Amino acid sequence: MASLTTLPTELLTQILTDQTLTTIDISNCALTSRRLYNLTADRKTKYSFHIDHRSQSTWKLISCILSNPRIGHRIHRIIVTWHRRNPHKPKSWTPQWLWKSQELEQIKSICEKHGVEFLYPVIEDGFNSEALLPFLLCLTPNLQSLDFGAIVPSMIYGGTYSAETAVRIFKACERKYTGQNYKVRHNNKDKRVYFDSRWGSSYRRNILWTYSALNLPEPNCIPGLSNLRHFRHGPSGIWRRRCPGWPAEYIAKILLLPNLETASFHGAVAFDPTKSGCAYKPLSATLEFTAGKKSSVKELEIINCDLERSDYSTLAELTGSLEVLSGSILEYYHWWRRSGNKLAHMINTFKKSNPRTLSANNISVKRSNHRDLAFKSAPDVYFPFRAQDEREDMEEMAQRFKEEEEGREYSESLIWKDDDDEDENQEEEYDEYICDHESECGCDYYFYNTEYGGEDDDPYWTDLEVDDDVVLRTRDIKGSKQRSHFVKVT
Helix, strand or coil, X not given: CCCHHHCCHHHHHHHHCCCCCCHHHHHHHHCCCHHHHHHHCXXXXXXXXEECCCCCHHHHHHHHHHHCCHHHHHEEEEEEEECCECCCCHHHCCCCCCCCHHHHHHHHHHHHHCCCHHHHHHHHHCCCHHHHHHHHHCCCCCCCEEECCCECCCCECCCCCCHHHHHHHHHHHCCCCCCCCCCCCECCCCCCECCCCCCCCCCCCCCCHHHHHHCCCCHHHCHHHHCCCEEEECCECCCCCCCCCEECHHHHHHHCCCCCCEEEEECEECECCCCCCCCECCHHHHCHHHXXXXXXXXXXXXXXXXXXXXXXXXXXXXXXXXXXXEEEECCCCCCCCCCCCHHHHHHHHHHHHCXXXXXXXXXXXXXCCHHHCCCCCCCCCCCCCHHHHHXXXXXXXXXXXXXXXXXXXXXXXXXXXXXXXXXXXXXXXXXXXXXXXXHHHCCCCCCCCCCCCCCCCCCCCCCCCCCCCCEEEEEEECCEEEEEEEECCC
């Protein structure tokens, strides 16, 4: 069999341009010889952008591109996956990234060049890697496809938690003292955190930093957006807000990107992200800057977006060369609002705005059902840490199951006491703590005998003040150990 290095250049080029090859395969080929390195140097690659993953691959990528900008020019497709910090999984608490002084100077210069100075403080902070995505768009002028995935707006997710819990997680992840005070804006009613930085200096519900780049007067000045041809936006989880979805006003801003050809939007909602509650905000209220502008999109997919008839009319007016329209209409989120037949109205308005290009055979829109709510990620997403994460999750699940069994046995022993023993101890004050929290143990069979002094008490209680550093600790309960994620560092 002939060696790979002895094959002619034409055949090697055909082999190395195969899109099924992963980044690791290409890297191994490049390390084989100088000839293969030269052939792979200009190969277009796709990159999986893992937001807030503990491997810190996104931070490492930016560091590599700053030292060798040629790497960014090779990226033609980005697939985004979300791995936010989970308060119940300490392994997911990605530590703070520390930059070199030379790298910070380069980052500041690039931000000023492209008019995204607001990204610099967040990138310098080293906690929210979602802010690196619009910065990466400044370094990828040949980008053609962006898959945003199913977004997770909050920097912390996974069940209910208090603002104080979020502060403790950030302290556990901090690697250097920045001199900043921890302040978190949260809803006074349910204590759930809405913030875009660990201090929550502004109320920006669901406004990702990528959206902030789209809010620029001229977002086309960002190279990665000006040449973008394919865009896909997934839904947002419903566990953090009463209003599910992401702000629909950014659909129009994405459609007006200059070279966009195909676009897919899943789970957008017409509401005002700068205010609390779920007040309806029509898309026409945010499109004053679009007078006379038309989108170049040819294929449009709108799936399970909570929009009104007027919103579909607004989007249809932006199109003029649409060839394919598909999606599903969601009509039961606000069943008390009479909006007529959205399905017929949507089809008619888009046909009216695209009479020459959009034919009836290329329209595939239906009413949504519960089976259509699932969002499928990109099939070719490259996630090298998947096997390791799944293995550790299985180990953690087995350990949690064991602890729950021990806790259940102990709680049952407290319940099924003899009547004589209960009568003797009836007047004794009993305040033993049995379980940390329902969302941590994952079941409803525990009894909570700990009383909290007020609404501001944190269910993840410790004997520490808020300003102390934290690490993992355990607490003995009748021979077993219940975990609590916060203790002082010795």
